[in-house]
Amino acid sequence: MQTVTEKLEGMDVWIYHGQINIPNTYSAGAVGSRFLIELRDKKRIMGTRCPACNRVYIPARSICKDCFGQLDEWVEVSSKGTVLTYAIDYEVKPIQPVEHPIIYGIIQLDGADTGFVHMLGEVDPEQLRVGMRVQAVFKKEREGNILDIKYFKPLA
Amino acid sequence: MPNRVAIIGIGQTYHTGRRDDVSQPEMVAEAVRAALTDAQLSIKDIEAVFFGNMETFEGIYLPDHGMTAEVGAFGKPGFKVNTGGTTGASVVAEGFYMVTAGLYDLVMVIGFEKQDCGDTTAAITAAAVPTWAKGAATGAIGEFAKQALSYLETSGAKEEHAAMVRLKADRNACRNPYAHLRLGLKSIDEVLQSPYLVWPLRLLDFCPQSCGACALILASEQRAKKITKKPVWIADLEVVHQEPFRAGIFGDPTGKETYTQHVACERLYKRNGITNPRKDIDMAEIYEPSNWEELNLYEHLHFCDKNEGWKLIEKGVTEIEGEFPVNPSGGVTATNPIGATPVIRVAEAALQIRGDAGEHQITKDINTAMATALGGPNWTVLFLLKRSM
Numbered sequence: 001m002q003t004v005t006e007k008l009e010g011m012d013v014w015i016y017h018g019q020i021n022i023p024n025t026y027s028a029g030a031v032g033s034r035f036l037i038e039l040r041d042k043k044r045i046m047g048t049r050c051p052a053c054n055r056v057y058i059p060a061r062s063i064c065k066d067c068f069g070q071l072d073e074w075v076e077v078s079s080k081g082t083v084l085t086y087a088i089d090y091e092v093k094p095i096q097p098v099e100h101p102i103i104y105g106i107i108q109l110d111g112a113d114t115g116f117v118h119m120l121g122e123v124d125p126e127q128l129r130v131g132m133r134v135q136a137v138f139k140k141e142r143e144g145n146i147l148d149i150k151y152f153k154p155l156a
Numbered sequence: 157m158p159n160r161v162a163i164i165g166i167g168q169t170y171h172t173g174r175r176d177d178v179s180q181p182e183m184v185a186e187a188v189r190a191a192l193t194d195a196q197l198s199i200k201d202i203e204a205v206f207f208g209n210m211e212t213f214e215g216i217y218l219p220d221h222g223m224t225a226e227v228g229a230f231g232k233p234g235f236k237v238n239t240g241g242t243t244g245a246s247v248v249a250e251g252f253y254m255v256t257a258g259l260y261d262l263v264m265v266i267g268f269e270k271q272d273c274g275d276t277t278a279a280i281t282a283a284a285v286p287t288w289a290k291g292a293a294t295g296a297i298g299e300f301a302k303q304a305l306s307y308l309e310t311s312g313a314k315e316e317h318a319a320m321v322r323l324k325a326d327r328n329a330c331r332n333p334y335a336h337l338r339l340g341l342k343s344i345d346e347v348l349q350s351p352y353l354v355w356p357l358r359l360l361d362f363c364p365q366s367c368g369a370c371a372l373i374l375a376s377e378q379r380a381k382k383i384t385k386k387p388v389w390i391a392d393l394e395v396v397h398q399e400p401f402r403a404g405i406f407g408d409p410t411g412k413e414t415y416t417q418h419v420a421c422e423r424l425y426k427r428n429g430i431t432n433p434r435k436d437i438d439m440a441e442i443y444e445p446s447n448w449e450e451l452n453l454y455e456h457l458h459f460c461d462k463n464e465g466w467k468l469i470e471k472g473v474t475e476i477e478g479e480f481p482v483n484p485s486g487g488v489t490a491t492n493p494i495g496a497t498p499v500i501r502v503a504e505a506a507l508q509i510r511g512d513a514g515e516h517q518i519t520k521d522i523n524t525a526m527a528t529a530l531g532g533p534n535w536t537v538l539f540l541l542k543r544s545m
Binding site: 027 | 177178179181185212214226230270272274279282287
């Protein structure tokens with residue numbers, strides 16, 4: 001990584017330009033790995049249920065945030081759900097996974113007690129509305145990634 | 157009169173190089189559950205949660221935001237602390253301040269690092285001040301190589317003395333089921349045959365990259381006495397900061413610097429009537445990223461005079477059976493999940509006072525113990541723990 005030093009015109013000050021570059025990995029863990037495998041192999045969206053709080057978490061998680069219970073009851077939820085809110089993003093950033101515009105949505109899947117952050121597709125931004133019914137579109141070639149769900153599209 | 161604060165729950169994960177079986181939150185939850193089990197408490201009893209991690213070492217900014225549930229912090233007050241190498245000590249200090257100030261009766265403090273995820277040295281080099289140190293930052297290894305060279309050239313120590321420190325650490329780690337490296341090293345020669353990382357610092361001279369977490373539950377005097385028969389009191393602590401980088405961080409080639417360790421321990425000793433640390437304190441768990449730094453710290457913490465640190469290891473003073481045991485757990489050269497490392501120092505010192513250290517329990521009675529931490533931004537944090545107040 002080369003550091004560039006720049007002298008500001010008309011001022012006796014210097015500015016350094018750099019970039020922080022930190023390679024990293026992330027273990028999905030016991031529960032996250034199972035969620036991704038179900039998505040890849042069976043196109044199933046799996047949550048965990050807390051029996052004490054009667055609450056289904058999507059995506060699945062290992063611990064209930066309300067009661068700290070260890071969660072080991074797996075439940076499949078529907079691939080259909082309701083848009084709780086959304087945002088349309090026209091600004092290109094290298095970290096973003098698909099072409100623009102991106103429509104980010106928070107979707108409550110039928111059978112889940114939590115919102116699920118993903119993308120909305122096959123929809124005219126003008127037609128978007130809160131409360132819209134949507135369904136998951138899965139990729140053909142799935143690899144064990146949250147983006148194995150391509151996006152959610154409006155229910156016909 | 158500030159409230160007295162006791163450690164009433166201690167939990168740690170086992171420590172190792174890779175934990176691909178768990179996510180960061182899942183790993184941290186293991187330590188949280190262990191601490192709750194130790195204290196026989198439920199998460200509902202805990203009023204506030206403080207959390208320490210070397211932000212960006214896992215390649216993640218705000219690692220705490222992804223594990224609110226797993227640390228039991230949902231709906232509770234508390235925040236993350238990051239002060240570099242001392243992070244784990246700062247988070248224990250934070251919990252202490254909250255309880256001693258009377259804001260809470262029961263708090264949990266947690267430190268973690270999962271070093272199979274990131275690139276620690278890449279993250280450390282991002283701490284360099286661009287104007288003076290861009291490109292000169294070598295991470296921890298380079299810093300402690302400078303310290304080792306300085307100590308080797310000026311103290312009268314030989315490489316063999318550093319090797320003796322490593323042998324002690326490994327012997328102790330082999331008795332500690334939670335320790336990461338348990339190598340079964342047999343001889344000084346074995347250490348001296350280890351390859352150089354940055355001369356004169358060898359692979360076996362330096363701490364590993366570990367994954368692990370450690371959690372403590374701190375309680376006010378009133379609650380502590382109701383919850384446990386074996387509270388360990390945090391009798392005092394000291395935190396001192398110094399200008400990093402320009403000062404010559406872990407050694408002093410100029411001979412003109414004031415060490416944070418000197419300032420910190422002189423204040424701590426004075427307040428607590430400690431005139432001869434090796435007599436007035438029964439044992440210490442110190443933050444030694446390398447065996448050379450352990451020798452350095454013997455001197456900086458006034459366990460002996462200047463240039464005499466290597467004589468302590470030569471005489472066996474700091475062995476587990478010695479007059480003044482240092483790091484019976486195996487210390488940092490055996491186990492280093494960085495954000496958890498100083499929490500483990502406090503935890504291990506507290507276990508020695510409780511008599512619950514298991515196979516690495518010191519045989520003599522431990523009534524007073526010291527735990528220390530150091531870090532790149534030159535914080536020094538010291539704790540004085542006691543069985544009774």
